[in-house]
Amino acid sequence: MVEEEVFYEHWWGPVFLFFFPFFIGFSYIGLLYLIFNDVNNVFWIMGGGIVLYFFPPMGKESVIPGTVVALQGTLEPATTVILVSGSIAFIDIINSYFLMWNFYIVKKIPYLGEWIDDFQDYGARKIEENDWIKRLSFLGVASFVVFPFQGSGGVGASIVGRIIGLKKFYAWVAIIIGASLGSFILGVLSIYMGEAVSEAFERNIWAGIGAIAVLIVVFIFFYYIAKTRLLKDPES
Numbered sequence: 055m056v057e058e059e060v061f062y063e064h065w066w067g068p069v070f071l072f073f074f075p076f077f078i079g080f081s082y083i084g085l086l087y088l089i090f091n092d093v094n095n096v097f098w099i100m101g102g103g104i105v106l107y108f109f110p111p112m113g114k115e116s117v118i119p120g121t122v123v124a125l126q127g128t129l130e131p132a133t134t135v136i137l138v139s140g141s142i143a144f145i146d147i148i149n150s151y152f153l154m155w156n157f158y159i160v161k162k163i164p165y166l167g168e169w170i171d172d173f174q175d176y177g178a179r180k181i182e183e184n185d186w187i188k189r190l191s192f193l194g195v196a197s198f199v200v201f202p203f204q205g206s207g208g209v210g211a212s213i214v215g216r217i218i219g220l221k222k223f224y225a226w227v228a229i230i231i232g233a234s235l236g237s238f239i240l241g242v243l244s245i246y247m248g249e250a251v252s253e254a255f256e257r258n259i260w261a262g263i264g265a266i267a268v269l270i271v272v273f274i275f276f277y278y279i280a281k282t283r284l285l286k287d288p289e290s
Contacts, residue, residue, distance in 0.1 A: 072159065075152040082144060094128045100141060107145055114142050114237055116270050122244035123266050131245045139234075139241030146199060146211075146233035147226075153212040154222050173213055192228045195220060199232030247272075 083101070090096035103121035107114070121138045129137065153160060161167040199211045211232065215225030 068156075068159075071155040072152075075148050079148050082141075086141075096125060096128055096137075099124045100137065103138065104141060104145060107142060114240055118142055118237060118240040119244040119247070120266065120270055122241060123247075135238065135241040135245055138244075139237040143230075143233040143237040146237075147230050149209050150212040150226060150229045153209055154215070154226060157212075157216070170213065173210065192220065192224055195225055195228040196232035196235070199229050200236035 083104075086100055087097050090100065099121060103117050103124075107117045118138055122134055125134050125138065128134075161170050195211050195215050211229045212225065215222075215228070220228070
């Protein structure tokens with residue numbers, strides 16, 4: 055494990071790095087509100103999806119298809135994919151930025167710090183089982199975001215980047231690529247499968263709800279099958 059304390063010449067350095075992600079995050083939420091508040095509950099549907107993504111075991115494999123289907127028929131398909139997939143990728147990117155630059159502060163937070171310690175041990179074991187992550191370094195961290203082991207891929211990948219000694223900038227770029235790739239693949243697939251859900255809702259509401267449940271189960275099943283084969287994750 056790479057141990058590294060970051061010191062700043064000016065008092066505002068750590069203050070800026072701590073609060074900047076919050077400023078960007080809330081600014082993004084505010085922008086969504088200004089643009090979509092009056093568009094058929096788009097803001098509230100998106101807000102619900104974003105909030106759910108912060109609470110494991112909910113992950114992109116369930117949040118993205120569920121949110122895309124909920125927005126079906128409200129926006130153009132391309133707009134829906136960009137909005138939903140881009141928002142979930144944005145969360146990974148901001149979370150990773152915050153953790154990488156405030157690692158030792160976050161570790162002192164009750165419960166959260168304990169979770170990070172546990173995840174460090176968990177991530178180290180997974181890297182031992184999947185030594186290609188360390189060999190490939192940059193691509194390994196990106197893959198960790200596409201197929202996150204637990205919770206937000208951005209958080210887990212930030213810790214993995216520290217474990218294998220990848221520099222912050224390269225780790226963050228890898229997370230940006232992995233988060234965007236994983237989210238947009240799921241978004242595009244959700245659009246095509248969402249058409250079947252729309253047809254089910256045209257028959258009756260219970261058929262539509264059942265179709266949504268089946269869609270999410272199918273996504274989770276194939277997502278974890280791919281994750282198990284690629285990352286040797288037998289616990290999934």
